[in-house]
Amino acid sequence: MTASVTSLVNQPYKYGFVTDIESDTIPAGLSEDVIRLISKKKNEPEFMLEFRLKAYRQWLKMEEPNWAEVGYPQIDYQNIVYYSAPKQQKKLDSLSDVDPTLLETFEKLGIPLSEQKRLSNVAVDAIFDSVSVATTFREKLFEVGVIFCSISEAMREYPELIQKYLGSVVPVGDNFFAALNAAVFTDGSFVYIPKGVTCPMELSTYFRINNGDSGQFERTLIVAEEGSSVSYLEGCTAPMFDTNQLHAAVVELVALDHAEIKYSTVQNWYAGDANGKGGIYNFVTKRGLCQGVNSKISWTQVETGSAITWKYPSCVLVGDNSIGEFYSVALTNNMQQADTGTKMIHVGKNTRSTIISKGISAGKSENSYRGLVKIGPKAEGARNYSQCDSMLIGDTAGANTFPYIQVQNNTARVEHEASTSKIGEDQLFFFRQRGISAEDAISMMISGFCKDVFSQLPMEFAVEADRLLALKLEGSVG
Amino acid sequence: MISENSPIILSVTELTANVDGTQILKGMNLEIKAGEVHAIMGPNGSGKSTFSKVLAGHPAYEVTGGKVSFLGQNLLELEPEERARSGVFLAFQYPLEIPGVSNLDFLRVAYNSRQKHQELEELDAFDFDDLVQQKLDVVKMDAAFLNRSVNEGFSGGEKKRNEILQMALLEPKLGILDETDSGLDIDALKIVADGVNQLSNTNNAMLLITHYQRLLNYVIPDYVHVMANGRIIRSGTKDLALELEERGYDWLLDEAAAGVV
Numbered sequence: 001m002t003a004s005v006t007s008l009v010n011q012p013y014k015y016g017f018v019t020d021i022e023s024d025t026i027p028a029g030l031s032e033d034v035i036r037l038i039s040k041k042k043n044e045p046e047f048m049l050e051f052r053l054k055a056y057r058q059w060l061k062m063e064e065p066n067w068a069e070v071g072y073p074q075i076d077y078q079n080i081v082y083y084s085a086p087k088q089q090k091k092l093d094s095l096s097d098v099d100p101t102l103l104e105t106f107e108k109l110g111i112p113l114s115e116q117k118r119l120s121n122v123a124v125d126a127i128f129d130s131v132s133v134a135t136t137f138r139e140k141l142f143e144v145g146v147i148f149c150s151i152s153e154a155m156r157e158y159p160e161l162i163q164k165y166l167g168s169v170v171p172v173g174d175n176f177f178a179a180l181n182a183a184v185f186t187d188g189s190f191v192y193i194p195k196g197v198t199c200p201m202e203l204s205t206y207f208r209i210n211n212g213d214s215g216q217f218e219r220t221l222i223v224a225e226e227g228s229s230v231s232y233l234e235g236c237t238a239p240m241f242d243t244n245q246l247h248a249a250v251v252e253l254v255a256l257d258h259a260e261i262k263y264s265t266v267q268n269w270y271a272g273d274a275n276g277k278g279g280i281y282n283f284v285t286k287r288g289l290c291q292g293v294n295s296k297i298s299w300t301q302v303e304t305g306s307a308i309t310w311k312y313p314s315c316v317l318v319g320d321n322s323i324g325e326f327y328s329v330a331l332t333n334n335m336q337q338a339d340t341g342t343k344m345i346h347v348g349k350n351t352r353s354t355i356i357s358k359g360i361s362a363g364k365s366e367n368s369y370r371g372l373v374k375i376g377p378k379a380e381g382a383r384n385y386s387q388c389d390s391m392l393i394g395d396t397a398g399a400n401t402f403p404y405i406q407v408q409n410n411t412a413r414v415e416h417e418a419s420t421s422k423i424g425e426d427q428l429f430f431f432r433q434r435g436i437s438a439e440d441a442i443s444m445m446i447s448g449f450c451k452d453v454f455s456q457l458p459m460e461f462a463v464e465a466d467r468l469l470a471l472k473l474e475g476s477v478g
Numbered sequence: 479m480i481s482e483n484s485p486i487i488l489s490v491t492e493l494t495a496n497v498d499g500t501q502i503l504k505g506m507n508l509e510i511k512a513g514e515v516h517a518i519m520g521p522n523g524s525g526k527s528t529f530s531k532v533l534a535g536h537p538a539y540e541v542t543g544g545k546v547s548f549l550g551q552n553l554l555e556l557e558p559e560e561r562a563r564s565g566v567f568l569a570f571q572y573p574l575e576i577p578g579v580s581n582l583d584f585l586r587v588a589y590n591s592r593q594k595h596q597e598l599e600e601l602d603a604f605d606f607d608d609l610v611q612q613k614l615d616v617v618k619m620d621a622a623f624l625n626r627s628v629n630e631g632f633s634g635g636e637k638k639r640n641e642i643l644q645m646a647l648l649e650p651k652l653g654i655l656d657e658t659d660s661g662l663d664i665d666a667l668k669i670v671a672d673g674v675n676q677l678s679n680t681n682n683a684m685l686l687i688t689h690y691q692r693l694l695n696y697v698i699p700d701y702v703h704v705m706a707n708g709r710i711i712r713s714g715t716k717d718l719a720l721e722l723e724e725r726g727y728d729w730l731l732d733e734a735a736a737g738v739v
Contacts, residue, residue: 421577425537430574432558433534433567434588434644435595444587448578448627 019105019128019210025084028213030077032056035183038083042152042186045159055172055182062176068339069368069400070308072244072281080246082184084214102128106206122202122233123148125189127218128210132187137201146199146230147192151219154190161192165223169252169289169316177248177310178285181217185250188218193228193259202458204233209269209280215246222252224259226292231262231458240270242278244307249284257292257319262300264457265313266465269305274363276335279307286313287343290322290351298325299342300456302465307336312370314343317351317379324353327453331469332365332397341371341402346379346412355386356452360469361397368400375412382412391449393423393442421449443469484511486547487652487683488533493544494708495532502528504708506544510652513680517694518687519719520705521727526687527571529705530656534568535561549651563595565651565682569641569658576628581640584628585610589647613646617673635666642673653677654685659693671696691723706731 026037035056039049064075106126123137125148132150141148147158155162172182189205209216224230247269253261263286272279282305288297299313309332315324326342344353353373361367373384390399401418423445431441446469447454454462488510495503502525510516520526532539533546535558546553553561576584589609590600601609614621617639629637638658645653655674659667674697678684686697694702694716702718703710704727711734712718722730 419577427574427576429534429536429558430570430576431584431588433562433570434584434648435559435562435591436584436587437559437591440587440591444579444583445576448576448580451578 019101022087023084024087025081025214028079028081030056030080030082030184034082038184038186041083041085042155044152044155047159047163048155051167051172052183055179056184058173059176059179059183062173062179064176065310068310068370069366069402070310070337070339072308072337075246075281077180079213081214082217083186085186102126102134105208105210122204125150125203125205127187127189127205127207132189141199141201141203144197144200145194146197147190148203149190151188151190151221152186154221158190158192161223162190162221165221165252165254166219167252169254169287170250170285175285177283178250181219181248181250181285184215185217185219188220188249189222190220191222191230191232193222193224193230195225196227197225198228199230202231202233204235206235209245209247213243213245215248217247218249220249220251221254222261222263223254224256224261224295226257226259228256229260229262231264233264233266233458235266235268240273240278244272244279244281246281247283247306249286251284251286251313253288253297255288255290255292255295255297255319255322258294259292260296260298261288262298262458263288263313265299265301265303266457267301267303267305267309270307271305271334271336272307274334276307279336280305282306282309282311284309284311286311288313288315288324290315290317290319290324290348292322293319293348294321295319296323296325298323298327298456300327300453301329301340302453302457302469303328303330303338303340304469306338309336309338309340311340312342314345315353316345316347317353317382318347319351320348321350321352322348323351325456326353326355326357326371327456328357329360329450329453329465329469330358330367330369331360332362332367334363334365336363336365338366339368339370341369343372344374344384346373346375346382346384348379350381350383351379352382353384355384355388357386357388358450358453359388359390359399360393360446360449361390361399362393364396366398366400368402370402370404372404372406373414373416374405375407375409375414377408379409380411382409384412384414386414386416388416388418389449390418390420391423391446392420395424484513484680485549486511487514487549488553488685489545489547490533491545491547493529493532493546494542495528496540496542497528497538501542502539502708503532506709508703508710510683510685512651512683514701515678515684515686515697515699516701516703517699517719518685518703518705518710519689519691519722521731522689524705525708526689526705527656528708530568530654530685530687533561533652533654534558534566559591560595562648563592567645567648567650567653569638569645569653569655571657571660573629573637573641575630575632577630579628580624581626581628582607582610582624585624585644585647588644592648610647613643616646616676617642618669619643634661635663635669638662638666638670639673642670642677646673646677649677649682651682652685653682654687656687657689658686659688659690667693668696691719694719704730706734 269280490508493506
């Protein structure tokens with residue numbers, strides 16, 4: 001790779017600051033006692049402790065998956081802090097009770113929580129290390145029956161909903177990281193959209209890891225009742241540490257008859273330095289269940305951060321005529337590794353799924369698409385269209401595509417397209433010879449490459465995502 | 479059209495350049511004045527394309543000696559995009575396909591970066607659209623091409639016409655056409671040549687790089703240079719091109735080797 005291309009893709013991470021705040025942190029290590037302690041600190045109902053212990057006991061028997069195209073040193077699970085929360089008054093009645101340091105932190109991250117400055121049509125749940133510190137617009141949403149709160153509160157206030165749906169899409173023993181999450185998760189968001197309601201605003205959760213030794217294990221559950229719809233967005237950042245932090249989240253979505261859930265992610269965890277030191281291990285299980293007829297779940301993700309990403313947001317299409325969608329842009333630079341994709345499991349009749357995946361690899365990074373399309377024996381008339389495109393920036397990055405297709409019904413139609421393109425010296429020279437700077441050239445090529453995915457993001461965030469990618473790849477021309 | 483007093487656009491003196499450590503240009507000398515059309519011919523491997531890329535500033539080519547003056551400024555000091563904005567245009571032999579970037583956006587950003595550099599007004603999408611419609615006539619291109627990705631799925635002839643369209647918009651002081659005639663059928667060749675003739679005027683200059691005389695039937699050069707082994711070994715008028723067409727390059731190379739030239 002030429003010097004000019006190299007320098008273009010090196011841009012400092014601007015969210016790498018640490019907030020100095022007093023925390024309630026338990027010692028590192030994992031055991032049944034630790035789980036009991038977490039459950040007690042969170043003042044959870046008894047069924048939650050059972051849920052956690054069941055998960056933990058399964059996890060002890062499981063092995064860490066090693067089939068992904070990623071490599072990292074052995075994680076010492078006894079060396080991780082499983083609970084860390086900023087110290088503040090126990091119960092907050094309003095945002096004015098939130099520690100100003102925390103409000104400042106989120107403000108600095110571009111997520112204003114205070115009444116005056118908050119985004120006008122987006123409700124935000126802000127999560128700092130292990131706990132939710134504030135949720136905006138709760139009352140306004142509650143007026144139309146929408147529940148949007150931290151999952152800890154939901155366990156106490158809506159235990160019947162939690163008991164019914166938690167673990168219903170991603171069972172406690174689903175996989176190694178999901179089991180770990182089920183055992184120790186500390187917070188996350190809960191969304192419930194009642195029958196027939198179209199959620200009047202975008203819902204959003206912002207995750208911030210602050211503690212250098214703590215893992216982040218959040219769990220999000222969204223339930224859309226019959227005929228309802230919601231659009232939800234999550235964003236994530238973390239400080240720069242020399243060590244790696246583990247982030248093992250679980251997201252479960254349930255869409256009943258005619259319901260629609262749109263879930264978007266802009267992931268910008270700290271990716272480690274140019275030599276691959278530090279950064280977040282992002283090992284996440286996300287799955288949506290299209291349980292009802294004509295239901296629809298759409299995942300859109302823009303993955304730009306993390307040292308390692310292991311993530312396959314999936315749809316289980318049980319309801320007849322249900323629709324699953326996956327739109328993804330995964331950008332890796334320097335020593336980042338991403339193994340990401342989706343699973344579309346067609347169970348019901350005439351179910352349809354669309355997969356659009358765009359992988360961009362720069363530096364010495366490795367970027368793999370891994371996807372499964374499975375058509376079950378009863379999925380008459382099921383259809384899938386997959387398109388997996390890779391773009392290489394320079395010539396030291398790697399891109400792989402691993403599509404798995406299993407069809408058990410001969411009326412199904414499955415299409416797969418793939419392409420690889422490149423931004424190298426010659427492409428840049430072509431733009432520069434027309435008077436366009438190398439930065440603008442890269443930005444134009446990347447925007448063009450990603451537009452099918454960005455057009456799926458909520459308007460406010462599409463611009464943000466475009467800017468984020470440009471920023472990640474911008475720098476001085478050498 | 480040409481007069482002794484025309485301003486000098488390009489002046490190249492004893493230019494040497496390497497690619498991957500191998501010397502390709504071994505002392506190029508060339509002077510081009512406003513209003514002139516020059517053609518550089520020569521056998522494969524003589525350094526013709528290298529010369530065009532060095533003038534445009536391709537980073538893979540390393541200049542090891544000599545001078546290049548463009549409109550009185552040291553061209554070799556400038557970044558490729560600065561050269562372009564100052565009026566150096568290279569029509570590529572193999573125009574690249576850029577998926578996802580619309581031709582119209584590409585043209586507008588290129589046009590506006592030159593406008594900005596020359597402290598002229600940048601055009602918004604609507605005004606630019608009006609401008610580009612006029613320029614389409616130069617190369618007889620359909621407006622549908624504007625909304626497609628740059629060169630993606632274009633035929634060889636369409637790609638070359640797209641290059642000339644870019645030149646028509648950017649109105650360079652020096653248009654360098656690197657083997658623009660290669661791979662064109664006769665109709666496409668005429669359209670491209672016609673475009674070049676329309677764009678050529680007393681304020682600019684054209685440098686045609688070509689292996690064959692064919693293009694020169696349609697774009698009449700004022701001067702023809704023959705390049706071999708990294709240098710110009712003979713210069714003449716259009717008649718030299720005709721002579722080469724008839725006799726090939728070998729006699730000239732032999733004469734050069736014998737030290738006659």
